[in-house]
Amino acid sequence: MTGGSWLCLLAPLVGTILILLGGSWLPRVAAAWIATTSVFVAFGGAVWAFFSLRNQSGHHGEITTAWTWLQSDHFSVGLQLLVDPLSTMMMLIVAGVGGLIVLYSIGYMDGDDEERRYFAYIAFFVFSMLLLVEGGNLLMLLVGWGLVGLSSYLLIGFWHERPSAVRAAKKAFIMNAFGDATMALAFFILIAHTNSLSFGVLGAHFSSTQANLIALGLLGGAVAKSAQIPLQTWLPDAMEGPTPVSALIHAATMVTAGVYLIARTHVIFEQARTIELLAAGTGALTLLVAGLIALVQTDIKRVIAYSTMSQIGYMFVGVGVGGYANGMFHLMTHAFFKALLFMTAGLAIHALANEQDIRKMRGLGRVMPLTKWCFLAGALALVGIPPFAGFFSKDPIIASTLNIGWYGYVFYACCIVGAFLTGLYTFRLWFLVFPGEPSPFVREHYHDHHGREGAWTMLVPVGILAVLATVGGWIQFPPHWDPVTKWLAPVAPSLPNAVPSSTQETVTSIVAVLVGLAGIAVAWAVYSERKIAIPAAPSLRRLLEEKFYFDRLYDWIFYTPSAWLATALRREFEEPVVLQTGTDLGDTTLATGGLVRRLQTGLLRTYVFFIAAGAAAVVLAFLIAK
Amino acid sequence: MSASYLTSILIWLPIAGAVLIWLLPLSRYATGALALLISFAEVGFWIKQAAHFDFSQPGLQMSGQANWFGELGVSYHVGVYGFSLWLVGLTVVGMAACTGYGFWVGRDRPRAYFGLMLLLTGATVGVFEAQDLLLFYAFFEAMLIPLYILIGVWGGARRSEATIKFVIYTMAGSLIMLAAIIVYGLKAGTFDLVDGPTSASRWLFLGFMLAFVIKAPLFPFHGWLPDAYREAPPEIAAVLSGVIAKAGLYGMLRIAITKFPDPTSYYRTTVLALAAAALVYGSLLAFRAPDFRGVVAYSSLAQSGLITLGLFAGTDLGFDGAVLQMVAHGLISISLFLIAGAVERRTTTGEFRLLGGMARGRPALATLLMTVGVISLAVPGSASFAGEFLILAGVFQRHWWWAAIGAGAIVLAAMYMLRLISAVLHEARGSTVSDSALDLRPGELALVVPLVAGLLFLSAWPAGISDHSFFGPSPAAAVKSGFK
Amino acid sequence: MIVASAGNVLVWIVWFVAAFACVGSAVAVISFSNPFFSALALIGNLGSLAVMYLLLSAEFVAAAQVLVYAGAVVVMFLFVIAYVGPRKETPWSGGPSWQTFCAVAAAGALLVEIVVAVGMQASGSLSHESSVGADFGTPAWIGRVFLVDHLLAFEITSVVLLIAAVGGVILGSHTRRATT
Amino acid sequence: MTLNTPYIDWFGLSPVLTLIGTSFVALLCAVLVPRAVRRIATASVSAVGFTAGIVLAVWLYVDSANGHTIAAGAYYRDRWTSLGQIIIFGVGLATTLLAVEHVPGWRRDADASRRDDHVAEFFALLLASAAGMAFFIGAANLITLFLSLEWFSIALYVMCAIDYDLEGSLEAGLKYLVVGSFGAATLLFGSALVYGATGKVSFDGIASAISSQGLTGDTFVVVGIALMVAGLGFKMSAAPFHMWTPDVYEGAPTTVTAWMSSATKVAALLLTFRVMTTAFPDNQHLWGWAFAIIATISLAIGNFAALVQKNVKRILAYSAIAQAGFMLIGLSAGSALGGRALMYYLIPYAASAFGTFAIVAARERELGVPVTLDNLAGFGWERPFLGVAMWFFVFGFAGLPLTGGFVGKFYVFAAAYDHGWVWLVIVGVLATLVSLYYYLGIVRAMYMRPATELVIAGGSPAAERLLQIAVGAAFVVAVGSLFAAEPLITLARHAASSLPF
Amino acid sequence: MDGPSVAWYIALAAVLFGIGALGVLIRRNTLVVLLSLELMLNAGNLALIALSRHFHNGAGQIFALTVMAIAASEVCVGLGLVVALNRRNLSLDVDTLSELRG
Secondary structure (H helix, E strand, O other): OHHHHHHHHHHHHHHHHHHHHHHHHOOHHHHHHHHHHHHHHHHHHHHHHHHHHHHOHHHOOEEEEEEEEEEEOOEEEEEEEEEOHHHHHHHHHHHHHHHHHHHHHHHHOOOOOOHHHHHHHHHHHHHHHHHHHHEOEHHHHHHHHHHHHHHHHHHHOOOOOOHHHHHHHHHHHHHHHHHHHHHHHHHHHHHHHHOOOEHHHHHOOOOHHHHHHHHHHHHHHHHHHOOOOOOOOHHHHHHHOOHHHHHHHHHHOHHHHHHHHHHHOHHHHHHOHHHHHHHHHHHHHHHHHHHHHHOOOOEHHHHHHHHHHHHHHHHHHHHHOOOHHHHHHHHHHHHHHHHHHHHHHHHHHHHOOOOOEHHHOOOHHHHOHHHHHHHHHHHHHHHOOOOOHHHHHHHHHHHHHHHOOHHHHHHHHHHHHHHHHHHHHHHHHHHHHOOOOOOHHHHHHOOOEOOEOOOHHHHHHHHHHHHHHHHHHHHOEOOOEOHHHHHHOOOOOOOHHHOOOHHHHHHHHHHHHHHHHHHHHHHHHHHHOOOOOOOOOHHHHHHHHOHHHHHHHHHHHHHHHHHHHHHHHHHHHHHHHHHHHHHHHHHHHHHHHHHHHHHOOOOHHHHHHHHHHHHHHHHHHHHHHO | OOOOHHHHHHHHHHHHHHHHHHHOOOOHHHHHHHHHHHHHHHHHHHHHHHHHOOOOOOOOEEEEEEEEEHHHOEEEEEEEOHHHHHHHHHHHHHHHHHHHHHHHHOOOOHHHHHHHHHHHHHHHHHHHHEOEHHHHHHHHHHOHHHHHHHHHHHOOOOHHHHHHHHHHHHHHHHHHHHHHHHHHHHHHOOOEOOOOOOOOOHHHHHHHHHHHHHHOOOOOOOOOHHHHHHHOOHHHHHHHHHHHHHHHHHHHHHHHHHHOHHHHHHHHHHHHHHHHHHHHHHHHHHHHOOEHHHHHHHHHHHHHHHHHHHHHHOOHHHHHHHHHHHHHHHHHHHHHHHHHHHHHHHHOOOEHHHOOOOOOOOHHHHHHHHHHHHHHOOOOOOHHHHHHHHHHHHHHHHOHHHHHHHHHHHHHHHHHHHHHHHHHHOOOOOOOOOOOOOOOOHHHHHHHHHHHHHHHHHHHOOHHHHOOOOOOOOHHHHHHOOOO | OHHHHOOHHHHHHHHHHHHHHHHHHHHHHHHOOOHHHHHHHHHHHHHHHHHHHHHOOOHHHHHHHHHHHHHHHHHHHHHHHHHHOOOOOOOOOOOOHHHHHHHHHHHHHHHHHHHHHHHHHHOOOOOOOOOOOOOOOOHHHHHHHHHHHOHHHHHHHHHHHHHHHHHHHHHHOOOOOOOO | OOOOOOOOOHHHHHHHHHHHHHHHHHHHHHHHOOHHHHHHHHHHHHHHHHHHHHHHHHHHHHHOOOOEEEOOOOEEEOHHHHHHHHHHHHHHHHHHHHHHHHOOOOOOOOOHHHOOOOHHHHHHHHHHHHHHHHHHHHEOEHHHHHHHHHHHHHHHHHHHOOOOOOHHHHHHHHHHHHHHHHHHHHHHHHHHHHHHHHOOOEHHHHHHHHHHOOOOOOHHHHHHHHHHHHHHHHHOOOOOOOOHHHHHHHHOOHHHHHHHHHHHHHHHHHHHHHHHHHHOHHHHHHHHHHHHHHHHHHHHHHHHHHHOOOEHHHHHHHHHHHHHHHHHHHHHHOOHHHHHHHHHHHHHHHHHHHHHHHHHHHHHHHHOOOOEOOOOOOHHHHOHHHHHHHHHHHHHHOOOOOOOHHHHHHHHHHHHHHOOOHHHHHHHHHHHHHHHHHHHHHHHHHHOOOHHHOOOOOOOOOOOHHHHHHHHHHHHHHHHHHHOHHHHHHHHHHHHHOOOO | OOOOOHHHHHHHHHHHHHHHHHHHHHOOEHHHHHHHHHHHHHHHHHHHHHHHHHHOOOHHHHHHHHHHHHHHHHHHHHHHHHHHHHHOOOOOEHHHOOOOOO
16 A cells, blocks of 8 residues: 555656656657656556555555654654545545646647656646645645645746746745745644644644634645635636646646645644634635636636636535535546546647637637537536536535534525536636637637647547546435545544535535526526627626736735835845945044044154153153052 | 864865965866865765764764963864764865866966865864864954955955955954953863853853854844855855855854853844844845845845744754754855856846846756755755744744744745746846857756755755754753753 | 352352253253254253252263263264254244144143152152262262173163264265265 | 172173174174175174074073073073063064165165165164164163163164165154154153162162052152153054154165064063063052053054055054054053963064065065055065965954964953953954954955056066065964964963063 | 252253253254253253262262263264255255155
8 A cells, every 4th residue: 555655656756857867868759758657657556555545444544654854852754655545535636637637738738849848847746746645744745735836836837938927937836835834834833732743633632722723824725725715816827837737736636735635634623613614714705706707707718717716615615614525525526527628628729829718719619529528518517517527526515514503504605606607607618619600710720630629648638537527426426325425434524514414415406506507598698699788887897807806905915015125125224224334334444544644744743742742641640540 | 082083184184285286386277176176085074074973972073182272271172063064064065066166167366266265165164163262263264364365356346345344344243252252261261162161141142142143144234245245256155155154153053052041041032033134134135136146145144044043942943953954055055156156157147137038948057046946945845944944843932923924034035036036047038148158067067966966865854964963852952061 | 079068058059050051051952043052052051960960979970971962962963063054943833733832732741740740759758868978979989880780781882882883974974975 | 999890691691792793793894895795794694693692592591490680680681581582583584684685775776886885784783783672671770771772772773764865764764763762761761760769770679669668659650650651662662652653664674664663562562561560560550551551542543544554564564553552452461471472472473574574675676666555466466475475464463363463362362351451352352353454455455456457567576585585484483373372372471480470 | 968959950850851852842953853852861861860869879870871872872873864864955854854654
């Protein structure tokens, strides 16, 4: 089992190093295939770990330590891996979906003159992500946490001639650094009180304040990583990266790490119930806001990005109310269909010479049927229409909010509205892009790939994911059939009041589906048939297009003041005071020297006078002092 | 103890080498080669020393003592502790790299240059090994002399002001320290650091600290820093921030904190405040600095602040983290300055507005700068992350807000380091970046790659230092006992 | 021992006359604008000092004073003055304005301080007198003291004089006139 | 009548006598030896004289474990004297080497024919002044003190003026003479007053008289000490009696400056320390403070004035004033430790002072014009050895651990602290800080001017082997004294132990 | 003996000393300066002799005699300088001898 985990972790790292050392001697294709194989090997390792864990009685998992990574006094942190149901599940998702996406990017990145760098980065990302999910203690988790941030930075800024890309990359990294910082602070509290960072210590007893602070710190990290309000603004900009990157990092895996974190550290959250509900609240808020903003986006990838935010909002609600299994399950299905959506979008973009504006893409379905149908599958899964995956994973989350008190109903309402918005913006996208006669732009720019809609390396993963997005949800249909929940039970048992009664389940499912369909219908009416005019409401539209002014707000609160402060310090303090003081002192000294020098008149009599005066002074002093 | 001769060899071999170089009429290449050879020999001897060092053994090791002038209890007394061992290692490795750089760029007047570099090596090693206050002071001062000439002769356009400023600033501190040393030593009847008693005098403590905070430097005593780092030749700037600055921090640990426990606790808050100020202030200025070296310079100001936080936290984690961070930051800033030198050689400038887009077609440069950059911004998993994590965890136990400030500063660090990286490597190609500006040459790689490799090794196993700096489980206890 | 036998009054009168002459000539030395006169005034000063020495029953010194000083030194002065020709220069002039004032202040201060000291002392150790033997101050006595108690001083003096002579030769000799 | 002349310990006086003798020989050479070989002949005579002096002084040092006065209480035969003499003769030997090529009249503009006019006299005077200083250190009563002071002073007046083609040289000579005589007169009157209070001229006699008759507060004693402090302070060029120093050092031939700046200070400081501790131990509360204040003033004036100088000889002159201040710190402590500190400090100081001026002399000869910071540019690269020696010397002055100056500073500070004068330590430290600027400035001038600024040195520098040897010797002494601190301090301790503590 | 006590003589010496010093301080003519120096030395002599009389020991007189010799030597060198200056047609005004200053 541990062998599997190590294999899973190290394979991508080896891949990275090979590509790095290979440098320019390595043919591009070779680099690509090294990365791909390494990730698939990792998947193999994950599978190995999974099965060996299944055969373990009660599959509680086990921890392996390579060596002591950091040690001081009695505080000691090993380079540890943990194999338990939660981590294996994540390993499977990350390595599996990751493998498909890397394969996809072989076709997608073909011809880019820095392919090697790309594949090195992406393999490195998979490694970091696996370290994150496999990390056997909080510090290892933080390490992985930071490294995914780093590789996300590298990949967003992959096309580094684009200032926008570089800016987006920096933004993403810094916001995540903020999250890392809050997590670190939480860890400091843990160290101060338990002198350890193993997952076990979370169970220790803390005063409510400590527990709240720790949980808050962790939540800060989770929010930053998962682009939830208030740290959500980096995700849309991150779409500057290559599409496979968006699919892998900003849809399937990294951004959902926040959910994993909460599930992993649920013990402390349960000690700090307020914070946990705060997480749920954040999720609820985000899913609404994101859904609204998605309505007005014109960049195909940004629409999907906002939907990602909103879906993660669902997951937060899920884990926030204590239904960890629900959250994780939605995480999995979401990985399937969101990756699918991004990759189909990628096909479209690829085929249209990197055009991303949906207003130009009308009628694409005519020329790209396969893409069209795959996208449709993903869309339906996203909206949660049975029998697609989203249906099975989203509804339990919504239902689970019903038993936790009055705010539960608020969450419920949000989720339902969110479902409607999901239907609306998803099919707005669909109707704008695929049906109907191809627009002139499409006719002009569409170029197929040897008569196919894309290289086989791109089509195969899309196909596989389409299937998964369709059937991937069937492995759990609460309350009647819930292997995932059972599987996770040893690690993250759902709170009792997060388990809805079957009636609640059924009702919720029906309502959600109907609302979703309603959303689709409206979208059809507005964007396909043009029966209803798009509501004008310019101020509202502007508000949405400005993404509720979050960016401007942060710019105004954080960046501008710090930049101003720095400049002011340099102008007003550093240069005039710190740097000048020494010089001034020196000048004063020299001036004094000039004065002394003036005494040296060169006149003999002056010299004699000084001797006489000196003698007189000494005599006087002595007469007085004697 | 066996192998105690190594301590003295490490000090005197390079000095002897310097004299040799000055005496022998060697050719340019012979000179450089000889100097390089000696630096490598230093590294070799250090490895041997580290191999002989017994971490399970308390107290001073491989010590050697000889009479200097006994009537006042002053002697030539050298030896190493765990932490000094690491700093010596940092010195010899860093100096080897920088000497190599000097050789690679072919400094003119090679005999003077290499002689001085070796002299500097010996003096710096001496600082970390001296166990007698006056000897410590002697080496502490001796470091200045070669630095003065190295910067003044081979430095940039405004070198002359910069170097005078640097020397006088530093001397201002260390002369006050001399007064403190005299008072302490005569009161105690010995100048020996090992046998010397602890003192409760606040004035003496301040006298020592002044020297160290200027050397380190700490806000607001860093007036010499920007000019010196900008005007010095890159390899000297590297030595300055990577190695020499550590002497000040080492002094805090070995003398100020160890010998003055009561004043330390009395002034703890003050020093911590200064350190925090240095951390934030340095980070902010680095964030707006207009050039490569400016960023690195102010970032090392910030780093000094951070390390001081760790030292004056007075907690186990703080001490371990501080030592680890000293080494890590040493390697980082040496590499960064050498890379800065490489960039300046290719573009004739370090100004960001004239740079940019160097990543395209220069994979080696891009990879190295990126690697060092992200390590220096303490991306989790890196050696500096380990160091900063320990430091902040340690100072957190003193009071939470120090750690909060530190965490904030780490975000700032990310901001300025990413700014540096993208300003040099990314976005539109700068006006001074021409195609003739090639990628790093093998020679440069041979200098920087080992340093980076060392950093990566430390990143993989920071415990190697953090757990092997002080005897026994608890550094705080070791410090309290005066490393007996 | 002329003076000893004479009465106090006479002694006092002589002393005052000598002292007056002494101070007067000293003032004259420093205030004549013509160095020639200054030199002459110095002779007067030396003479009056010689009288003082006699009053102090230091015959030998008095003699030496007259011979060496008035005879040799001052004459040397006069020669040089004659050689370089008369150069007039008014006292109290030249130099920075504060110069003269400070000069007077300093010299005055010294003078006053010492006189005060003497005054404070007059009642002290200086008040009691010690009677002198008959041979006090005679050449024979001097010679004995010189050769017994202060032999080395005697020798050194000769060395110094020699050095001075050499110096005088070096500086004064002009085998060739300097071309610069 | 019979004179029972006192027993003269000729051996005790031998170093002085040797020098007087060789001085006469040199004088004879002036008339007997043909001009062609006169320079080398007299130089070798002088070298022999100094060497013999050193040998004898060493012998005496070994032989005079317990010091006592000789020649009817005129002269001290003890280790204090001998060690001081060793230092002085060492400098003298070096000066001889230097002088062979540089004095007198070896300037560019002097015509070759007149070059050797006064070379013999010069060496004679050099030896004579050395003898005077040697005796001065050992002087045991006020008379010999005054006499030997004038002895070497007069010799120095002449030496300063020996380049009498130069107005500067004459001016220096005259200024030195007048100011010196004024100082001497002051000293004389002071001695008279002391004599007036105690009726004694010998130091120990004075001390015993003061203590036995309780004259500690006696007006004459006090005023006398004050005037003597002034007179001696003049000799060691301590502020405010220093004014003559820069002018004379600049005007005098550089060789003479080298000799004065090192040897004279040695003599003056050692003798002052002896007089004060031997004759006036009970008045230390007065002269101790006086010298402490004078030290402070000297440090301030010397360092500040040096900051703004351009002429290197003047810079060094002011630095000499400041250095006197440092040594006065040790002197003012008036303790055994202070004596050790003073004696030790003088060794590297004398070497460095001589060395620096010798190097200036080399440059001066090269350029034919006074050496300024500007035309020093590039010197370090043209004459590597001299350059390195120069920065060792000046950094040593600054108290950086390159020469014994480091240990010396440490020692005088230690003495001050030991005496309870922490403030004086602080003063010294700050003074050192100020001094750094111009010491660094010299090195900067030698090495750090861009090539465009380099002046074209006139012609190719002469080989000047003797000068190189002299500087090399000074270099060895200066640097060696850092490492050989222990033995030297032991010597100093024995020397100081012969003073009454 | 009776008559003026030593104090009178020393006071007189002090006055002489002061006058001499004043002379050195205010006169610019080298020769007069040298003369003033003689005055100062003589002041010292007077004090010495008075005191030697007072203590009835010879030291003072010996001292005085040697001082005379010294004075003579100083004058000798001093005049030598004067002659040298004069030969170079330099002014004997000490104020003009200020080539060296600063």
